[in-house]
Amino acid sequence: MKKITTALAAAGCAAVLSGCQMMSAQTKPAATITTADSVKDVTAVTEVFSDGQKITAAVVHYDQAISNESLDTEDFAVAGRTVTKVYGNDAPVTASDAKDGKFVVVELSKNDEDAVAFGVEGRDIIRRRPELKVTQTGDVAGTTGQTIIPDGKERESKEAVNLVVDDFKQAQFADPQTGISLNYNLFVPKNYDPKKSYPLVLFLHDARVTGKDVKNTLKQGLGAVVWAGPESQAKHEAFVLAPQFGYKIINDKFQATKDLDTVVNLIKHLQTQYSIDPSRLYATGQSSGGMMEMAMNIKYPDFFAASYIVAAQWDAAKVAPMAKSKMWIMVAEGDEKAYSGMNAVTAALEKNGAKVARNMWSGLANAAELDAEVKAMRSQNANIHYTVLQKGTVVPAGQTDNTHANHVHTWRIAYTVEGIRDWLFEQRKP
Numbered sequence: 495m496k497k498i499t500t501a502l503a504a505a506g507c508a509a510v511l512s513g514c515q516m517m518s519a520q521t522k523p524a525a526t527i528t529t530a531d532s533v534k535d536v537t538a539v540t541e542v543f544s545d546g547q548k549i550t551a552a553v554v555h556y557d558q559a560i561s562n563e564s565l566d567t568e569d570f571a572v573a574g575r576t577v578t579k580v581y582g583n584d585a586p587v588t589a590s591d592a593k594d595g596k597f598v599v600v601e602l603s604k605n606d607e608d609a610v611a612f613g614v615e616g617r618d619i620i621r622r623r624p625e626l627k628v629t630q631t632g633d634v635a636g637t638t639g640q641t642i643i644p645d646g647k648e649r650e651s652k653e654a655v656n657l658v659v660d661d662f663k664q665a666q667f668a669d670p671q672t673g674i675s676l677n678y679n680l681f682v683p684k685n686y687d688p689k690k691s692y693p694l695v696l697f698l699h700d701a702r703v704t705g706k707d708v709k710n711t712l713k714q715g716l717g718a719v720v721w722a723g724p725e726s727q728a729k730h731e732a733f734v735l736a737p738q739f740g741y742k743i744i745n746d747k748f749q750a751t752k753d754l755d756t757v758v759n760l761i762k763h764l765q766t767q768y769s770i771d772p773s774r775l776y777a778t779g780q781s782s783g784g785m786m787e788m789a790m791n792i793k794y795p796d797f798f799a800a801s802y803i804v805a806a807q808w809d810a811a812k813v814a815p816m817a818k819s820k821m822w823i824m825v826a827e828g829d830e831k832a833y834s835g836m837n838a839v840t841a842a843l844e845k846n847g848a849k850v851a852r853n854m855w856s857g858l859a860n861a862a863e864l865d866a867e868v869k870a871m872r873s874q875n876a877n878i879h880y881t882v883l884q885k886g887t888v889v890p891a892g893q894t895d896n897t898h899a900n901h902v903h904t905w906r907i908a909y910t911v912e913g914i915r916d917w918l919f920e921q922r923k924p
């Protein structure tokens with residue numbers, strides 16, 4: 495629905511002069527102002543997806559409430575981006591329900607080349623400042639009757655709202671036992687009540703995002719943020735802990751630094767600060783993070799209630815202490831090291847008394863199909879669930895299907911499987 499501008503209304507009056515002369519004060523065309531007089535600022539919005547953080551919307555803040563019905567997709571343009579949806583809101587965030595308000599949300603295609611704010615391409619990190627240039631190109635109407643016409647100017651965003659990422663707080667833990675200072679991100683449930691007891695999920699990142707920026711681990715994919723998102727928290731209120739390592743913490747000779755102990759000590763420290771249930775501590779990690787997770791389970795076999803291990807491997811001769819642990823393991827068949835490594839690990843666990851459920855899944859399966867696969871594996875009543883993603887179904891079309899690609903795309907799929915996340919939260923230590 496396009497708006498009738500003052501100029502158009504005037505043209506109509508010239509054609510039907512006598513009718514216009516009889517218009518009452520209440521039916522006269524509303525005042526017209528420009529965006530220069532009404533726009534206060536522009537905010538960029540980012541979201542984290544399975545393949546990284548993307549700039550997904552611009553929010554234009556007006557000095558008055560805007561009528562949602564007056565908004566069309568063609569009313570706004572964003573430099574270098576594809577506008578997919580435009581609607582009103584009463585807060586500077588994206589929403590499922592449009593409403594009148596001082597904020598106009600301009601949603602953008604996440605498939606645009608310039609959508610990526612933080613991502614990984616091969617072994618390189620892609621970083622782009624979450625900045626946008628927005629132009630109002632059509633008329634919009636205020637709820638009080640004013641028409642806001644475009645002035646043709648680009649307006650740059652001055653700040654960014656990072657959905658879920660901004661809900662984590664950052665801190666540093668100085669471990670008196672190991673002497674290591676560890677930077678970390680912590681999500682505290684929004685309705686935290688110290689009288690209640692909450693589970694905690696630990697996420698350990700892979701080697702590619704090792705560095706000084708403490709938020710790297712939150713931006714690289716869903717491994718950390720998926721547990722803190724609104725949908726997950728509505729089902730499973732939980733603390734989420736995501737350490738950021740500034741150097742390599744583990745190597746291919748299956749040797750780990752003392753950071754392993756520091757992470758355990760950090761969790762114990764947090765338990766003195768918050769009401770965290772010691773029987774509901776969960777661990778997950780991808781690649782080297784999954785390796786660190788396995789090393790922690792070997793050294794501290796009774797610490798975690800359950801673990802989700804993604805695209806990792808370990809020395810099969812050392813895994814006996816994990817035989818009674820509850821674990822879900824996911825690797826890609828095309829990931830030569832992780833696949834062969836976990837075949838040996840699960841065989842060794844069986845020899846030491848573990849019950850292992852095995853199955854091969856398609857990485858192209860939809861949510862309903864994945865849910866059915868989870869149920870089928872759970873029905874075997876095993877303490878170790880070993881999922882292998884079939885070769886040829888993991889790497890997105892158009893990309894080279896090799897060992898490395900299968901490795902990194904395993905966790906693109908792994909953290910989208912809701913059934914496995916639900917399984918994790920159901921586990922408790924005796």
